[in-house]
Amino acid sequence: xxxxxxxxxxxxxxxxxxxxxxxxxxxxxxxxxxxxxxxxxxxxxxxxxxxxxxxxxxxxxxxxxxxxxxxxxxxxxxxxxxxxxxxxxxxxxxxxxxxxxxxxxxxxxxxxxxxxxxxxxxxxxxxxxxxxxxxxxxxxxxxxxxxxxxxxxxxxxxxxxxxxxxxxxxxxxxxxxxxxxxxxxxxxxxxxxxxxxxxxxxxxxxxxxxxxxxxxxxxxxxxxxxxxxxxxxxxxxxxxxxxxxxxxxxxxxxxxxxxxxxxxxxxxxxxxxxxxxxxxxxxxxxxxxxxxxxxxxxxxxxxxxxxxxxxxxxxxxxxxxxxxxxxxxxxxxxxxxxxxxxxxxxxxxxxxxxxxxxxxxxxxxxxxxxxxxxxxxxxxxxxxxxxxxxxxxxxxxxxxxxxxxxxxxxxxxxxxxxxxxxxxxxxxxxxxxxxxxxxxxxxxxxxxxxxxx
Numbered sequence: 001x002x003x004x005x006x007x008x009x010x011x012x013x014x015x016x017x018x019x020x021x022x023x024x025x026x027x028x029x030x031x032x033x034x035x036x037x038x039x040x041x042x043x044x045x046x047x048x049x050x051x052x053x054x055x056x057x058x059x060x061x062x063x064x065x066x067x068x069x070x071x072x073x074x075x076x077x078x079x080x081x082x083x084x085x086x087x088x089x090x091x092x093x094x095x096x097x098x099x100x101x102x103x104x105x106x107x108x109x110x111x112x113x114x115x116x117x118x119x120x121x122x123x124x125x126x127x128x129x130x131x132x133x134x135x136x137x138x139x140x141x142x143x144x145x146x147x148x149x150x151x152x153x154x155x156x157x158x159x160x161x162x163x164x165x166x167x168x169x170x171x172x173x174x175x176x177x178x179x180x181x182x183x184x185x186x187x188x189x190x191x192x193x194x195x196x197x198x199x200x201x202x203x204x205x206x207x208x209x210x211x212x213x214x215x216x217x218x219x220x221x222x223x224x225x226x227x228x229x230x231x232x233x234x235x236x237x238x239x240x241x242x243x244x245x246x247x248x249x250x251x252x253x254x255x256x257x258x259x260x261x262x263x264x265x266x267x268x269x270x271x272x273x274x275x276x277x278x279x280x281x282x283x284x285x286x287x288x289x290x291x292x293x294x295x296x297x298x299x300x301x302x303x304x305x306x307x308x309x310x311x312x313x314x315x316x317x318x319x320x321x322x323x324x325x326x327x328x329x330x331x332x333x334x335x336x337x338x339x340x341x342x343x344x345x346x347x348x349x350x351x352x353x354x355x356x357x358x359x360x361x362x363x364x365x366x367x368x369x370x371x372x373x374x375x376x377x378x379x380x381x382x383x384x385x386x387x388x389x390x391x392x393x394x395x396x397x398x399x400x401x402x403x404x405x406x407x408x409x410x411x412x413x414x415x416x417x418x419x420x421x422x423x424x425x426x427x428x429x430x431x432x433x434x435x436x437x438x439x440x441x442x443x444x445x446x447x448x449x450x451x452x453x
Contacts, residue, residue, distance in 0.1 A: 009085075009163065009304045014316040022297025022324075024165040026290045028156075028172030033289035035176035035204075037346070039183055040282045043197050044347040046187040047134075049275045051194050052347065054134025056278030057262060060125045060255040061139055065110060065146050066153065067251030072103045073154030074299070074382050075244025079236070080161040080223070081300045082385060085307025089223070096158055097229025098236045103154055107147045114143040126262030130271050134194045141198035145205040152208040159215070161300045162222045167215050168296075175208035239385075246382060246390030253398035260406055261418060269356075269415040276357045279347045280364060287332035291325050291372050295379040302383035315441070318380050325372025333368040336361055363419035367426025374426070377433040380440070389436050397429035 008017065043051050076099035083092040114121065122135045152175065156168040179200050186196025216225045241248075265273040298321040305313040336343060344357030374393065381390035402425035409417025 009301065010308060010310065010313075014301070014313055015320050017301055018297060018317055018320050018324075020297075021160070021163075021165050021301055022294045022321075024169035025160065025296040026293030028169035029289035029293035029296075031173045031176040033286040035179045036282055037286045038180045039197060039201075040279065040347050042183045042187045043194065044279075045349070047193050047197075049348050049350050049353050050130055050271065051134045052278050053131045053271055053275040054127075054194060055138055055197075056258075056274050056281070057122060057125050057127045057131050057135040058139045058142070059278075059281075060258045060262075061114060061121055062142065063251050063255040063258065065107070065114075065150065067248050067255070068103065068106050068110060069150035069153035070251055071244035071248035072099050072106075072150075072240060073157035073244070074247045075099075075240035075242070076154070077157035077161040077299065078243045078303050078382055078385055079239050080158060081303030081383070082307035084162065085304040092162075093223050093226060094229050094233075095236055095240065096223050097226060098232055099154065099158065099240060100151070100225065101230045101232060102237060102240065103150050104147065107150045111143055111146045114139065114146070118143070125259050126266060126274070128266060128271055131274070138194050138198045141195060141202060145202035148202075148209040149205040152205060152212060155209075155212045157296070157299075158223070159212070159221070160296055161303070163300065164221070165297060167212075167220075171208050171211050174211050175204045178207045179204035243382060243385050243390075246378060246394050249391055250378075250394040250398070253394060253403075257398050257403055257406070260403055264406055264410060264418055265415070268410045268418065272353055272356055273360070273415060275348075275353055276344075276360050279344060279353075279357055280361055282347070283336070283343050284332075287335065288328075288371065288375075290328050291375050294321055294325055294328070295375050297321075298376060299379055299383045302380060303385075306384040314380075314384065318376065318437075321376045321379075322373055325376045326369070327372075329372035330369045333365055336365045336368070360419050363416060364422045367423030367430075370426050370430040374429055374433050377437050380437070386440075389440070393429065393433055393436065396432045397425050401425040401428050 012020075040052060040055075043055065076095050079095045080092045083089075083095065118136060118139055119132075122132060122139065125135075127135050152171060156171055159165075159168045159171075182200035182203055183197060186192045186200050190196060192199070215221055261277065262274055265277060298317060301317050302314050305311075305317070340358045340361040341354065343361065344354045348354065348357075374397070378390050378393045381388075381393070402421055405421035405424055406418055409421055411417070413420070
């Protein structure tokens, strides 16, 4: 890292630095979120509500694909940030090379598995006779882009880790822009249906990957991709996976959760309840993408300063990030509380789907004000290399709290139990997050007493 960027990370006022890193990430995530909304609108209006249900059924498989990218991406980015804080550029480049190779190996295996067992996987995810045709066609095409999509998602983390958030932002804008344009052409003009939506996504992933490769090949990056670094070492792989494991379990837990939820929705409700939850999840992603952008801006700052032993700056950065995240969470909650019918109507004009959607949205939103604090808390532990704590936060919400609630509550209150499970889990997980953050704060205070600044 050159001296100018090192000085910026070490000495620039934290609030200003956080905004400098977060705003490009937030813009990129918002564009990506807008694509997700647009994609849902094109599918909902151009193909039909059951096609939206098909993409919801396919989502657990896609989340497994994303799990690899997030695992390697967040784990390697944390290691890269800390090595740069330690002025170990060669070490950072070695992590970069190993992360790219690791991603390639794992996602090649995932691609083969998806093609070989697509129908069995979709049945496991809750596909019915009505949704299977859409889910199958969508998943088969999406599988062609697994490797490139994972490369783009994980590499964005490496680019941010070296302090170049704008390049990552442009990568996301390129991908989302191409996707939206091709959705309109393939679905509305060429009438390609769900096949068009999937094909647009794959082509967009290719464009994002090409942009990031160009960034490295052109030589503008501080870190270089070197063929000599394309060998795996036990130490680096262990570090990448241990730190990124929280992200992996978050995605895998989310995938398992969606499988259970999809099956429960069909059991206690109808296929249209699957459509409804798919719509709600899309809007959630739109409203909360700024939080993930904020977390992505927060991570390299916290990781760098932790590596540089500037614990006061890590603590200050967390406080600002948690404050901004909480404001966004409360805003999202209020929007969904006040405008539920308008939100569902964006995706469909089907009266039955709108009615069920409004009912579901009114039940599911009550834990939303706390989500921002959860996300920043988990990101803090990833940033400073404490994968266990981050893993605990992930496990507590989805596996330990939410999944049992989804299985138990419907036995007593039917379909409503599925929707009410979400706010109960969010509030409970917030308590766990707060406890772990307070314990970590005690560690930082010990460093202050010992004069480690």
